[in-house]
Amino acid sequence: MRKLPTLDAARELDFADPLSEFRERFHLPQHEGRDAIYFTGNSLGLQPKAAKEALDIEMNDWAKLGVDGHFQGQNPWVSYHDRFVKGLCHLTGAKPTEVVAMNGLTVNLHLLLISFYQPRGQRRKLLCEAKAFPSDRYALCSQIRLHGGNPDEDLIEIAPREGEHLLRTDDVLRAIEEAGDELATVMIGGVNYYTGQLHDMQAITAAAHKVGSTCGFDLAHAIGNVHLDLHNWEVDFACWCSYKYLNSGPGAVSGVFINERHVMDESGRGNSIRRLEGWWGHDEESRFKMSPEFHPMPSAEAWQMSNAPIMNMAVHKVALDLFLEAGMTSLLERSRRLTAYLETVVHLVAERTATNLEILTPVDPTSRGCQLSVVAHGYGRTLFDHLTAQGVVVDWREPAVIRMAPVPLYNTFEDVVRFGQVLEAGLGEVAAKA
Numbered sequence: 001m002r003k004l005p006t007l008d009a010a011r012e013l014d015f016a017d018p019l020s021e022f023r024e025r026f027h028l029p030q031h032e033g034r035d036a037i038y039f040t041g042n043s044l045g046l047q048p049k050a051a052k053e054a055l056d057i058e059m060n061d062w063a064k065l066g067v068d069g070h071f072q073g074q075n076p077w078v079s080y081h082d083r084f085v086k087g088l089c090h091l092t093g094a095k096p097t098e099v100v101a102m103n104g105l106t107v108n109l110h111l112l113l114i115s116f117y118q119p120r121g122q123r124r125k126l127l128c129e130a131k132a133f134p135s136d137r138y139a140l141c142s143q144i145r146l147h148g149g150n151p152d153e154d155l156i157e158i159a160p161r162e163g164e165h166l167l168r169t170d171d172v173l174r175a176i177e178e179a180g181d182e183l184a185t186v187m188i189g190g191v192n193y194y195t196g197q198l199h200d201m202q203a204i205t206a207a208a209h210k211v212g213s214t215c216g217f218d219l220a221h222a223i224g225n226v227h228l229d230l231h232n233w234e235v236d237f238a239c240w241c242s243y244k245y246l247n248s249g250p251g252a253v254s255g256v257f258i259n260e261r262h263v264m265d266e267s268g269r270g271n272s273i274r275r276l277e278g279w280w281g282h283d284e285e286s287r288f289k290m291s292p293e294f295h296p297m298p299s300a301e302a303w304q305m306s307n308a309p310i311m312n313m314a315v316h317k318v319a320l321d322l323f324l325e326a327g328m329t330s331l332l333e334r335s336r337r338l339t340a341y342l343e344t345v346v347h348l349v350a351e352r353t354a355t356n357l358e359i360l361t362p363v364d365p366t367s368r369g370c371q372l373s374v375v376a377h378g379y380g381r382t383l384f385d386h387l388t389a390q391g392v393v394v395d396w397r398e399p400a401v402i403r404m405a406p407v408p409l410y411n412t413f414e415d416v417v418r419f420g421q422v423l424e425a426g427l428g429e430v431a432a433k434a
């Protein structure tokens with residue numbers, strides 16, 4: 001029978017990869033006196049050790065300067081959102097005028113849909129994937145109702161074929177083509193939260209544009225996890241959260257991408273753009289003249305409404321800087337190796353324990369990020385509970401999936417082998433008890 005890789009073999013792989021050092025930059029949750037095996041960076045990323053100090057800077061400026069922190073702080077609060085542009089462009093392939101960090105994810109999805117879902121005449125339909133993340137579905141349905149539509153008629157949900165778990169790109173493209181001039185907007189999760197499937201955003205965008213529809217993506221599970229080139233793919237809009245792969249802390253600030261084609265109208269005054277507006281979207285040169293007329297920033301910043309939540313954003317900066325330092329290209333290369341390693345270990349454990357461990361996530365590395373979604377047939381929740389008790393932090397998604405994400409910034413090859421050992425022991429024990 002084939003054996004699992006040894007811990008020594010895994011440690012050698014870690015030792016050989018300079019990126020392994022980034023683990024030291026994060027706090028790892030502890031289990032019985034040692035690092036837990038934390039495979040849940042797809043749900044809540046770990047805390048960068050530098051986060052506290054970054055928060056202290058802002059707390060101290062607030063204490064010492066009060067309101068003057070807006071202009072005289074070490075990082076003046078009035079332009080705080082500018083600090084994220086470089087990191088967000090690196091992660092998304094946007095131009096600097098196309099991104100801004102603000103609000104929460106579902107809030108931003110609504111703000112973007114206000115601008116990009118504009119049903120008119122026959123063109124009223126919104127297309128998304130079936131079993132989208134519930135919050136996204138609520139947002140889409142409520143937007144349809146806001147425009148006087150009926151989600152039962154106007155929401156097109158693309159499901160995998162009978163007996164399959166993954167969407168075929170061809171099926172998505174065909175559905176878009178079939179919806180044709182009834183289609184107003186396509187909005188899909190770039191990486192599906194349940195299966196970990198990465199969609200072909202470039203092809204989907206091209207198909208949507210061909211029938212005259214706008215196209216956007218929820219990148220909650222994609223940003224910091226897969227290669228993104230939003231500007232070149234001609235995506236119209238996108239949004240994401242920063243507390244999953246981006247490690248910016250619970251509920252941390254979201255971000256949006258708005259293609260530069262859409263940030264200004266022909267008049268150059270932006271008055272014809274349909275969007276919800278607030279003072280922080282006003283041209284910054286004259287914002288504090290407090291004019292009753294809105295003069296938008298000529299960038300995605302025009303969609304900003306409120307002044308920035310500094311405490312929440314201080315951590316975001318630290319977290320984005322770690323990505324800039326490591327570099328997305330190197331991280332993706334490590335990610336592919338780490339996830340393939342986990343995939344191999346899961347297959348080996350299945351073989352060694354004669355268990356049916358089905359991986360729903362695509363096998364093709366270009367169609368996934370780091371997450372693997374595994375169904376342990378015949379076990380379900382009992383196995384998940386066992387893993388949890390042994391210090392493995394993975395998550396359970398109804399009806400039967402265990403999601404595990406070896407995150408290239410802080411997970412190691414050693415984590416993967418330790419996980420394999422716990423999984424194998426668990427399958428033996430749970431089976432013995434059953």
Ligand SMILES: *Cc1c(COP(=O)(O)O)cnc(C)c1O
Binds near residue numbers: 104105221
């Ligand atoms: C995590 C996630 C959310 C969460 O929304 P919030 O507004 O940040 O609470 C929404 N949509 C998707 C696809 C997600 O993965």
